[in-house]
Each structure stands twice: as C-alpha cells, then as structure tokens.
Amino acid sequence: MANFPVLVKITNDADIGSHVYDPSAGHDIRFTSSDGVTLLKYERESFSTAGGAASGSFWVKIPKLLASYDTDIYIYYGNSNAPDGQDPAQVWDSNYKAVFHLNESAAPYNSVIGSVTSAGGTYPAQTAGKISSAQDFSANDISFGDNSALRIAENQITVSAWIKPSSVATQGLVSKINGSAVGQYGLWIRGTGMAEFLVDNISGSGYTFKRTFAIMSVGNWYNLVGVYDGTDIKVYSNGIEQGTPVAATSNIENNTTPFVIGAIQLNSARFNGIIDEVRVSAVERSAAWIKFEYYNINSVNNELN
Numbered sequence: 551m552a553n554f555p556v557l558v559k560i561t562n563d564a565d566i567g568s569h570v571y572d573p574s575a576g577h578d579i580r581f582t583s584s585d586g587v588t589l590l591k592y593e594r595e596s597f598s599t600a601g602g603a604a605s606g607s608f609w610v611k612i613p614k615l616l617a618s619y620d621t622d623i624y625i626y627y628g629n630s631n632a633p634d635g636q637d638p639a640q641v642w643d644s645n646y647k648a649v650f651h652l653n654e655s656a657a658p659y660n661s662v663i664g665s666v667t668s669a670g671g672t673y674p675a676q677t678a679g680k681i682s683s684a685q686d687f688s689a690n691d692i693s694f695g696d697n698s699a700l701r702i703a704e705n706q707i708t709v710s711a712w713i714k715p716s717s718v719a720t721q722g723l724v725s726k727i728n729g730s731a732v733g734q735y736g737l738w739i740r741g742t743g744m745a746e747f748l749v750d751n752i753s754g755s756g757y758t759f760k761r762t763f764a765i766m767s768v769g770n771w772y773n774l775v776g777v778y779d780g781t782d783i784k785v786y787s788n789g790i791e792q793g794t795p796v797a798a799t800s801n802i803e804n805n806t807t808p809f810v811i812g813a814i815q816l817n818s819a820r821f822n823g824i825i826d827e828v829r830v831s832a833v834e835r836s837a838a839w840i841k842f843e844y845y846n847i848n849s850v851n852n853e854l855n
Contacts, residue, residue, distance in 0.1 A: 551615045551839055553643045557681065557846050558608045558625075560597075567604035570627045574598070578632035581610045584622040593638035593662065595651050596682035607682045611641045615842070638662045645833035647699045650811065652826055653683035659692050659811075661699075666809075669695035674812065677824055680712045680771050681847065684826035688716070691813035691820050696806040700726060702734055703804040704832040709737045709747065710775040710840075711811075712847070715823040718743040718766050722814030723774065723821055724828055726807050734802050737776045738814055739821075743767060745792070747776025747785050749802050758799045760785050762792035773844045778802065779834040789844030791837060 558581070560566060571578040576597035581590040590610050597606035615621055639662070642649050648661040655676045659668040674690040676683050685692075694700070711723050718739055725736035727750070740746040743766040748759040760783035766772055775786040782795035811828055813820045827847070835843075 551836075551842065552613065554612050554615050554839070554842070555593075555609045555641050556612050556615075558592075558610050558623075560604050560606045560608075562603040562605055564603045566625075566627060567599045567602045570599070570604060571630045571632070573604070575634070576604070576606060576627070577634040578627050578629045579608070580626040580629075580632070580635050581608070582624045582626065583613070584624070586624055589635075590623060591637050591640040592635070593641045594636045595653060609638075609641050617838075645831045646829065647702065647832050648697075648828075648830045650828040651681070652685045652811075652828065653679065653681075654685075655683075657692075659685075659694075664697070664699035666694055666697045666699055668692050669808075671810070671812075671816065674825075679824065679826035680714075681827055684712075684824050685812075686824050687812040687821045689820055689822075691722075691816060692811045693816045694809045694811075696808055700809045700830060701804045701806070702802050702830070702832050705778075705780045705802055706832060706834045707735055707749070707778045707802060708775060708831040708833065708835040708840075709735060709829070710773065710843075711737065711828045712771060712773050712826040713821070713823060714771045714826075715739065715766055715768055715821070717822040718768060719822075720814075721819050721821045722810065722812065723825065724809075724811055724830070725814050726809045727815055728807050734805060734807060735776070735778070736814060737774060738819070739766065745774050745785055745787060747778075747783055749778045749783060749798055758783060758796065760793075760796040762787060765792060771848075773847070775835070775840050777834055777840075786837075786840050786844075788848070789841040 674685040
C-alpha cells in the first residue's frame, strides 16, 4: 500500500514528556523514515503532557507499506528551534474528499481536507472517542450543506466511520440522501444491529443497497465501511467484508443533496451513540487497506516502542 496514513499513539510516555521542548502542543515533534533523515508528513490530532508524561495521537503518512516486512519509523523531539512541523493536508492522499476527526469541543466541525465545514444541525457534545475525542449524538446531527468536495463524480466511493451505538434501531451515520432515499450515498444502521450502505442515481434506476446482518450490539466500538467499486456494493465491519457483494443497478449521481453526519438526512433517524473518524474517499479502498486501517486504529499495542 502506498501513502497510508498510520495512526501513531503516544500514551503516558515519560521520556517524550520530559524532553519535548513544547509540552503543551508538541510542535517540535518530527517523524522520519527508517533512515532517520527523510521527514514524513504528519498531522497532530491531539497532544498533551501531564505529570511529566506525554500522550497524543498523530497521523503519519507512510510512503510504502508491505506485508512481507516491518516498516520502521522514528520520532524526534526536543529541538528548541523547531516550528510546528505538521502538514495535515499532505497526510491524506488525493482520493480523500473529507476526513472528520470529530474532536471539536463545539461547532464548527471541520474536515482536515476539502474545506468542508459544518453548516447547521442540532449539534452533539464532545466526549472521549476511539482515537482521542469524538461526538456523542443523542437527537443530534451535523449538516455540512451541499459541499462540492462531497459530490462524488468518480463513480467509486468508500465511506467509513467508527461508532459506539447506544441503540441499534434504524438510524443514520453518514449520508447524502434526501427524504425519498434519493441522493448519492448513505451508511446507516437498519433494524436490530444491521448495517447498510446505499448508492443512488436519481435519474437512473433508483437506489441499490448492501445490507449486513446482526453485526452490532449496544456499547461496543465498530468500524463500518461502505464501498462501491463502480459495479458492486460491499460492506465491512471491523476490517472484514460481510457477506457477498451486491451488484448496483445505477451509478452515483453528482447532485446537491446535503451531507449529514449522525442522521439518515437532516433531522431524520438520528444516531444515538458516539461517532468518531468519518472519512469519504472517491475511490474503492481495497480489502487490505480497510483491514489494516481497522487493526491500526483498534490495536491496544500501537503505542510507540
């Protein structure tokens, strides 16, 4: 895999905490490839020190990842002359149209890329997330209006979210759909613990969905991913494809339906629970990409060694 954004976690690290020059924000932190020289692009989602120990979450762009051997990277810190080194827009490849960390303490909510900013809704509340902070939705949703970055015209799409449901009734997660189930795409919970991904073309033969069964329960974290490759729809839960692909009857239409997080559409079938790390890509992410992404984020052992 090329140009993969790897999550690097720092958890109560006393060595970094005692030597980092900027203990409040970690501006002097840098990442390099295994040669110790080549700087890697990175984004700092969170960083803090307490009692001399550092904790934080960083997204580091790894140029090449192979299953056949380990990929080593290094972290440097403690340079008093170093300005802030992060470059978030360069961490996410050009196929990403939006990346929402959902770590804001209040509106507006923003994508790291694509200039996508919240435009309305009845906003949720910040809470502890899967990665750092996330949003606790309870009769809430976030509308981003009709943003051109999220009109997917490439006829391939991958939509993903980390969720911790408080209910498994029908409720929306990420959608660009209007009241007639017409729009572009939607990822939601349907029924009692089922996940569904839909693609649609209002001027074509209507929507097509892929549904998976009995994969969720209340109070647990799940990574749900919907994929459309231009022919088939697939759904993944926790890195594993569920069932068999479903052939779509039409392509995605590039239309102006609002993009919403936390509901099937604005003010309708709102999600009850926590949502973290929502991503939209105008490409089919591979099964290997989705699996590695899940394990990288979910692993309790991905802290720095």
